[in-house]
Amino acid sequence: MNGVLNIAAVGLLILVTLVLGYRGSRISRTTSDFFVASRSVPPLGNAAAISGEYLSAGTFLGLAGAVLLVGADGFWFPIGYAAGYLLVLLFVGAPLRRSGAYTIPDFIQARVGSRTARHLTSVVVVVIGWLYIVPQLHGAAITMNVVAGLPLWVGAIVVALVVGGAVAAGGMRAITAVQAFQYWVKLTALLVPVVLLIIVLIGDDVRVDPQLVFPPERGPAGTGLYTTLSLMLALLLGTIGLPHVLVRFYTSPDGGSARRATVLVIVLISAFYAVSSTMGLIARVAAPDLAESGTADTVVLTLPSRLLPGIWGDLVTALVVAGAFAAFLATSSGLVVSLAGVVSQDLFGGTVRSFRLAAMLCALVPLAFSFLTVPDGLVSSVGLVFVFAASSLSPVIVLSVWWRRLTARGAIAGMAVGAALCGGALIASAVITAPGWWTPLLAQPAAWTIPLATAAVVVVSLIDPRGPHPRSARYVARLHQPEV
Known part of the structure; x- marks a missing residue:
């Protein structure tokens, strides 16, 4: 019975997603519709859509699992994720909208006047996007395996096909409504179980041991000062380098709307993080054995049936499953639509037909990678994407907006140095298993890769004989320039 309800919940979510996508596709005709929703998305709708695509598998499943495993340590992720939008609000949101660009490579080329810089930006954007999509597919695979006993490949294929088809059919205009709807599904899917589980625990008179929920050895001091600061730097600056987040600002009517949307995003994602983290705290009290069994990422899927009897537990679990799939679909949709715009313009001419072809490619290539990789901790997998984005793309974007002496060679050097150093460090961290002083430096390299990438941009720009464009x-x- 439980498996049937879970599959039915996923099927209903997919049906609503396809209906909303179809309605949007009927009014998507022009290139502007497909790439930037004709720059007509109001602040609240844009905020819900941004929140829908930003709250990924790593947040929906992985954050509660991280809190279950490490207690207070896990709270650094939502703090960094939410605070990252403050930097977006302060430094890049409105200026990117005023740039008039369709994609981040568009913006970089217009800023420095170099097609080489554009092509390198496109490569970095595609790498970031694919690295981010793969954990979503892993999350879908895990979810359908846990709640319905289906093979791991089923969930990944379903998400890839639905996302690729929906994006290809209607582009940004169609996906905006879908992602806004999916944000509210995700919030409801965790808020309802959290409220019910708290009521159950209060009724059972469960005593909460603070030493269990917040162990004194955990928190900032538990992981080391360097690791904590490096992680926070990656999460704060990584948001500025996420292509599916930045492209959303191009859909706002003007810079003021982009700023208002960003403020609303901070409110919406903070509400979700509070609920998701609470689920992890409840698990530390009611189901600590899940941390020992190595299934922490599945805690939000298994906890309701443990504490709620009979059909109520099955219904709440089905709601959570629908929310989890909303996370996979929304984030993957945002990534695919942003990547399709880049690939379409750089490889296929930037037409509506080429956008549709690029959308299917950008969904199917990560699907192939997901079959070749093993699902790891979802929140840590997504965290690595933030590190790479913060090292390779964020310094160039910020300096493009605020530093007039930036040159094309400086932008190219910064992206190349940041990507090479960060990628090399993460690969070395996976290969070198012997512990030593280098272990935290390789596992969390943001504290040194971001400054070095920024220095490369500045130094090369200053010594570049060609000077700025x-x-x-x-x-x-x-x-x-403020709007009038």
Whole structure:
């Protein structure tokens, strides 16, 4: 019975997703519709859509699992994720909208006047996107395996096909409504179980041991000062380098709307993080054995049936499963639509037909990678994407907005140095198993890769004999010119 309800919940969610996508596809005709929803998305709708795509498998499943495993340590992830939007609000949100670009490579090319810089940006954006999509597919595979006993490949294939088809059919205009709807599904899918589980625990008069929920040896001191600071730096700056987040600002009517949408995003994702973290705390009290069994990422799926009897536990579990699939679909949709715009413009000419072809490619290639990789801790997998984005793309984007002396060679050097150092460190961390002083430096490299990438941008720009592009001063002024 439980498996049937779970599959029915997923089927209903997919049906609503396809209906909303179909309605959006009927009004998606132009290139602007497919790439940036004709720059017509109001702040609240955009905020819900951004929140829908930002709250991924790593958040829906992995955050509660991280809190279950390490207690207070796990709270650094939601703090960094939410605070990252403050930096987006302060430094890049409105200027990116005023740039008039469709994609991040568009923006970089217009800023520095170099097709080489554009192509490198496109490569980095695609790598970040694919690295982010793979954990979503892993999460879908785990979910369908746990709640319905289906093979791991089933959930991944379902998400890839639904996302690729929906994005190809209607582009950004269609996906915006879908992602906004899926945010509210995700919030409801965790809020209802949390409220019911708290009521059950209060009724059972369960005593909460603070030493269990927040062990004194955990928290900032438990992981080491360097690791904590490096992680926070990656999460804060990584948001600025996520292509599916940045492209959303191009859909706002103007810079002011982009700023208002960002403020609303902070409110919406903070509410979700509070609920998701609470689920992890409940698990530490009511089901600590899940941490020992190595299935922490499945805690939100298994906890309701443990504490709620009979059909009520089955119904709540089905709701959680629907929320989990909403997370996989929403984040994957945002990533695929942002990558499709880049691939379409750089490889296929930037037409509506090429966008549709690129959308299917950008969904199917990560699917192949997901079959070749083993699902790991979801929140840590997503955290690695933030590290790579913060090292390779964020310094160039921030300096593009705020530093007039940036040159094309400086931008290229910064992206190349950041990507090479960060990628090399993460690979070395996986290969070198012997512990030593280098272990935290390789596992959390943001504290040194971001400064070195930034230094590469600045130094190469300053010594570049060509200097900034002749239109750079005028273009930067446009980024900061308030709307009238």
